[in-house]
Amino acid sequence: MSKADKSSVNADFQSDPQLKKAKKRPRMKKRWFNVFFTIIVIMITTMAMLLIYGLAFMLYKIEAIPALSFPHVSLIMLIFAVTTVIVIAIIAFFWGRIPLSPLNRLIDAMHRLSLGDYSVRLRDSRIHIFNELTRGFNKMAEELGNTEMLRSDFINNFSHEFKTPLMSIKGFAGLLRREDLSDEQREEYLKIIESESDRLASMTTSIMDLTNLENLEILSGNARLNISEQIRQCVLLRINDIEKKKLELSAEFDEYYINGSDDLLRRVWTNLIDNAIKYSPEGGKLSIDVSQHSDVCKVTVHNTGSFIPDEERERIFSKFYQTDKSHSGQGCGLGLAIVKRIVTLHRGTIDVRSDKDSGTAFTVYLPVAIV
Secondary structure, three states: OOHHHHHHHHHHHHHOHHHHHHHHHHHHHHHHHHHHHHHHHHHHHHHHHHHHHHHHHHHHHOOOOOOOOHHHHHHHHHHHHHHHHHHHHHHHHHHOHHHHHHHHHHHHHHHHHHOOOOOOOOOOOOOOHHHHHHHHHHHHHHHHHHHHHHHHHHHHHHHHHHHHHHHHHHHHHHHOOOOOOOHHHHHHHHHHHHHHHHHHHHHHHHHHHHHHHHHOOOOOOOEEEEHHHHHHHHHHHOHHHHHHOOOEEEOOOOOOEEEEOHHHHHHHHHHHHHHHHHHOOOOOEEEEEEEEEOOEEEEEEEEOOOOOOHHHHOOOOOOOOOOOHHHHHHOOOOHHHHHHHHHHHOOOEEEEEEEOOOEEEEEEEEEEOOO
16 A cells, blocks of 8 residues: 555545544453453462461461461461552553553554554564554554455446446437437447447456356366467457558467467457557567466567556556557456466466567466476
8 A cells, every 4th residue: 555545545534533433442442351360360369368368267276376476467468468558559551651651552553454444553562462453453453454455446446347338328319319310320329328338348358257256266178288379360350450560570489388268368468459459659669579488388469569667566556557548449457357368277477578669568478387
C-alpha cells in the first residue's frame, strides 16, 4: 500500500465518529483487565498470608511456639500481611501494564484492523516472544490492505470500463430515434452500437475466463507441445494485420517442446503478438525469438515504437490497466492479466523490458518438456 493510500485510509478511519467511538472500547477493556489482574494478585497474596498465619496458629496449638510470644508474633504477622498486600497491590497495578502492554497494543490493533484501518502497524516489543507475533500481524495487515486496494481498484475499473460502452450504446440508440437521419448515418450508428456490444461481450467473457483461471490451481490435460509450431501458427493467423501495418517480421527459431495446455498457451502467444502489432508504428519491426537455456524455454516477443515507463511497468499485468489510452477502445485491459495467470499456472514467469529507442519486449520463461 502506498503512503498516499495509507494516509487516505487512516484519514477516513480518524474522521469516522462511529469508528472513533468503537476505538475507545479496547482501552476501557484494558483498564478493567488491569484492575482484574490486580484483584487476582491481592487474593493470591492474601491467601498466602492466611496460610502462613494458619500455620503459625497450628504451631502455637501444638506448643511449638511459646504461648507468651504468639500474640506478639501474631501482631507482627498481621501488620506484615496488611503492608505486604498493599505494597503488592500497588506494584501489581502498575507492573501489570508492562508485560501486558504488547498484548494490549495487539488487541487494540486487531480491533482497528477489523474496523477497516489497514494502515495500523505494531512496533517491535522489548519482550522477544512478542516480536514474532508483531511481525506476523504487520504482514497480515499489509496483505489485507493490498487485497482491499486490489478489490477497490477492480470495482472502480470494472465500473468504468463497462460504463463507457454502455453510455455509447445508449447515446447512439437515442440518436437513432431522430427522423432526420440519413441512411448512411443510421448505418454508421448501428455499426457503432454493434461494435460496442461486441466489446461488452468480449469483456464479459474475459472476466469470466480470468475468474476461472484464478480459481484454478492445477492444470489438467497437459501434453507435450511443440511450442515453436504453436507460435508459428499464431503468427500466420495475424499475418494480414502484420502486412497491413507493413511490419518487418523476424520469426526464425528451432523446435522446442514444453508440457502444458495447448489452448491456454495459444492464448498467451496470440495476446502478446496482438499487442505487439497494435502498439507498433507502421513500418516498424516485430521479432519473435524462442530459445532454450538449461531446463527453461524462453520466448521473447519484441516490437519497436512502443515504450512503457518504469512506473507503469509494474501495473501492466493488473486488471483493466492500459498504458496507452489512445488504444483503450481496442481492448479491455484484461489480456496481460490473463497471460500472467496462464504462465503462472504453467510454473513459469513473465517480464517486460522497455526502452525508448529499441521498443518493448515481453519474455516468457517456461520449464521444458521432460522427455
